[in-house]
Amino acid sequence: MNQRASQAELLGASQARVAQVIDPVDWEHFCAEYWDRKPLYLADGSDRFASLADAATLRRLVESGTPWQYRRLPEMYIDSGFVPHEDLVHEYVDMDGRVARAPRMDRVRQLLLNGATANCFGQEAHFPELMALKLAFAQAFSAEVETSLFYSQKDHPGLAPHYDCGEIFVLQISGRKRWFVSDQRHVNPIVGYGGPVAYDDKAPHATIELEPGDLLYLPRGTFHHACALTEESLHTSVAIKMPSYLDLLQALAGNAADLDAMRDYLPLGGPAAWADARVELVERLRGATALPAYGAAVQRLLGRRIPAR
Numbered sequence: 001m002n003q004r005a006s007q008a009e010l011l012g013a014s015q016a017r018v019a020q021v022i023d024p025v026d027w028e029h030f031c032a033e034y035w036d037r038k039p040l041y042l043a044d045g046s047d048r049f050a051s052l053a054d055a056a057t058l059r060r061l062v063e064s065g066t067p068w069q070y071r072r073l074p075e076m077y078i079d080s081g082f083v084p085h086e087d088l089v090h091e092y093v094d095m096d097g098r099v100a101r102a103p104r105m106d107r108v109r110q111l112l113l114n115g116a117t118a119n120c121f122g123q124e125a126h127f128p129e130l131m132a133l134k135l136a137f138a139q140a141f142s143a144e145v146e147t148s149l150f151y152s153q154k155d156h157p158g159l160a161p162h163y164d165c166g167e168i169f170v171l172q173i174s175g176r177k178r179w180f181v182s183d184q185r186h187v188n189p190i191v192g193y194g195g196p197v198a199y200d201d202k203a204p205h206a207t208i209e210l211e212p213g214d215l216l217y218l219p220r221g222t223f224h225h226a227c228a229l230t231e232e233s234l235h236t237s238v239a240i241k242m243p244s245y246l247d248l249l250q251a252l253a254g255n256a257a258d259l260d261a262m263r264d265y266l267p268l269g270g271p272a273a274w275a276d277a278r279v280e281l282v283e284r285l286r287g288a289t290a291l292p293a294y295g296a297a298v299q300r301l302l303g304r305r306i307p308a309r
């Protein structure tokens with residue numbers, strides 16, 4: 001089997017795995033009608049996600065401090081309030097002079113006893129099927145993917161109303177959780193850009209109760225919040241982090257110094273003449289993107305965080 005054929009087969013297998021998750025909506029229909037457009041709720045009520053992770057193991061991991069070893073710190077919330085990392089993490093300088101950190105386990109355990117929510121990143125090493133799911137989504141969408149595990153407790157809201165900057169697939173693993181999905185949507189949010197956007201609690205919203213096996217897809221920018229209805233609730237949030245045209249522009253800007261046409265002077269005449277050079281800029285960009293090296297550069301610059309096929 002040649003390499004191109006095996007890549008196509010792997011992509012087909014990845015899309016088939018995603019198709020299982022969004023069944024009975026098929027891949028093409030999802031991409032055309034829902035992707036980056038509107039929420040999708042699929043009731044299932046089966047144990048189809050039970051093998052991804054389990055609440056008892058995740059709680060044990062949190063109680064032992066394991067998620068704090070991952071590069072992205074876990075987030076804890078108590079009744080719609082975020083618990084600052086510095087309240088939970090103790091930093092110190094080790095024998096080699098390196099800054100090390102350790103979670104304050106007494107505080108973590110007390111928060112859990114008080115009903116806190118824990119959102120844990122990078123725990124796939126403990127849950128092989130979650131790892132397989134993450135890879136399938138990453139390959140199917142050709143994007144960086146993050147799978148976090150949300151452990152929450154009855155009648156204790158986790159996050160305050162907010163939106164995310166990636167496409168979010170919520171897979172309810174165990175327990176039940178009530179979601180409030182607003183019609184309010186912020187346009188094309190990107191991590192680290194723009195000021196805060198106020199939540200409009202008067203905007204119409206859907207109330208959805210997720211049961212095990214249910215799926216909820218939220219396009220980026222969709223305001224939402226949720227609260228567990230059972231003693232424990234566990235879901236995984238599969239976040240798709242697509243590159244944007246802004247990423248493309250920034251990545252290419254970093255490479256522009258290699259192009260003679262981009263190191264060329266702007267015309268004499270000061271700011272007014274430089275503004276008028278926009279037509280020339282577009283022409284030069286067109287020329288640069290026509291070079292054979294352009295495709296390779298895009299793949300190198302934007303493909304770094306996508307798993308190899």
Ligand SMILES: [Fe+2]
Nearest residue numbers: 162163164224
């Ligand atoms: Fe969210």
